[in-house]
Amino acid sequence: MQGQINRTYLPVFAFLEEETGIHKNPLDLFREMMLSQVPIYKYSEEQAGLRVSIEDEDTYDLLIRQEGTDEERKGVEDGSLEYGEDALHIDSDLEKAMMEENNSYSDKNQEEEEEEEKEEELPKENKETREFQKAQKKSYEYDWKNLKEYEDIVSAFYAIDSTTSITDEQLNLENLLGKDMTLKGDLEGPQILIYHTHSQEGFVDSVEGDASTTIVGAGDRLAQILTEKYGFRVLHHTGQYDVEARDYAYSNSLPAIEQVLAENPSIEVVIDLHRDAVAEGRKLMVNLQGKPTAQFMFFNGLSRTRSKGDISYLENPYVNDNLAFSFQAQVACNEYYPGLARRIYLKAYRYNMHLRAKCMLIELGAQTNTVEEIMNACDPLAHVLAKVLYGETGMQAREAAGVELEE
Numbered sequence: 001m002q003g004q005i006n007r008t009y010l011p012v013f014a015f016l017e018e019e020t021g022i023h024k025n026p027l028d029l030f031r032e033m034m035l036s037q038v039p040i041y042k043y044s045e046e047q048a049g050l051r052v053s054i055e056d057e058d059t060y061d062l063l064i065r066q067e068g069t070d071e072e073r074k075g076v077e078d079g080s081l082e083y084g085e086d087a088l089h090i091d092s093d094l095e096k097a098m099m100e101e102n103n104s105y106s107d108k109n110q111e112e113e114e115e116e117e118k119e120e121e122l123p124k125e126n127k128e129t130r131e132f133q134k135a136q137k138k139s140y141e142y143d144w145k146n147l148k149e150y151e152d153i154v155s156a157f158y159a160i161d162s163t164t165s166i167t168d169e170q171l172n173l174e175n176l177l178g179k180d181m182t183l184k185g186d187l188e189g190p191q192i193l194i195y196h197t198h199s200q201e202g203f204v205d206s207v208e209g210d211a212s213t214t215i216v217g218a219g220d221r222l223a224q225i226l227t228e229k230y231g232f233r234v235l236h237h238t239g240q241y242d243v244e245a246r247d248y249a250y251s252n253s254l255p256a257i258e259q260v261l262a263e264n265p266s267i268e269v270v271i272d273l274h275r276d277a278v279a280e281g282r283k284l285m286v287n288l289q290g291k292p293t294a295q296f297m298f299f300n301g302l303s304r305t306r307s308k309g310d311i312s313y314l315e316n317p318y319v320n321d322n323l324a325f326s327f328q329a330q331v332a333c334n335e336y337y338p339g340l341a342r343r344i345y346l347k348a349y350r351y352n353m354h355l356r357a358k359c360m361l362i363e364l365g366a367q368t369n370t371v372e373e374i375m376n377a378c379d380p381l382a383h384v385l386a387k388v389l390y391g392e393t394g395m396q397a398r399e400a401a402g403v404e405l406e407e
Contacts, residue, residue: 146403175323278367303316311348
């Protein structure tokens with residue numbers, strides 16, 4: 001990115017960078033001087049047609065210091081999607097299973113619908129909306145014997161951003177299925193924390209000033225379902241950390257979330273609920289049980305860049321636990337609600353996922369989804385989380401894959 005800007009607006013320094021190789025010291029100093037003292041430099045970036053996705057000050061620091069080449073940083077800067085086109089992929093088998101399940105659901109309810117049509121038409125506000133029905137059996141089942149190799153696991157479950165890398169030491173069934181993600185419940189008090197680094201994220205029909213129609217409203221809905229239908233003790237934190245600017249939202253939210261956790265040591269699960277950003281005209285939506293339902297994506301930060309390796313000042317001792325948590329949730333979703341979850345996305349930075357072993361960042365729909373589609377997605381999402389936290393999915397998958405539980 002910086003190289004393109006230099007060539008366009010600062011040709012002398014571009015020449016120095018390419019011909020003398022001194023960019024690691026004087027040019028970094030020059031860029032920092034320009035960024036802090038001359039706003040026109042940032043304006044030049046915009047005029048060059050570049051999109052910079054600065055998630056937090058840690059990311060910003062890495063971008064300015066040129067961690068990796070432009071090609072390696074492509075996933076951070078380029079494209080119309082915030083987290084990459086690959087995450088939109090749905091395996092054809094999952095899509096087929098989803099269609100079969102919906103057809104089965106439609107057949108089961110056809111007689112009921114015909115009866116409803118015969119009844120006298122009632123005012124719309126008085127009609128009962130058909131409730132979500134928890135899937136009682138799997139619509140899709142993995143053949144774990146054919147998912148032993150690293151390449152097969154990546155192909156079936158992941159989209160890996162070009163800024164980062166991961167090895168087969170982490171992406172193997174022993175690591176992903178061999179961890180017990182169930183809640184221990186040793187202490188009284190909240191078990192699950194839901195919060196929003198980006199509380200201002202809304203949807204296509206969100207009402208300005210009405211938080212219930214934003215991602216915060218989705219957090220309320222998810223907390224309600226987890227509490228009332230599954231018996232979890234949930235704390236929904238609605239602090240706002242991106243009101244003035246998004247650039248430092250992760251840094252702004254960290255002290256507040258650390259305080260919440262210090263005051264509530266019983267919390268085992270931390271969920272940062274977001275919505276994604278996609279190209280206008282694209283919608284992350286499927287038909288689930290006759291209802292338009294937003295797709296969602298589990299997301300992991302690896303604290304590792306492809307070019308420099310582990311980021312020492314963004315240490316996360318729970319990276320492998322986080323990976324296991326999202327993987328087991330993805331398995332549950334694909335088996336019970338195939339096609340609803342996008343690929344798990346892996347990116348370079350930390351995203352405050354170092355606070356607990358069961359940390360999860362979820363992208364629920366995108367800005368092109370309606371509030372209705374988002375709220376409809378909260379039901380299957382809660383069911384999937386319950387299956388992992390109560391242990392059913394992990395136990396069944398471990399047995400099928402022949403994986404021993406870690407001690």
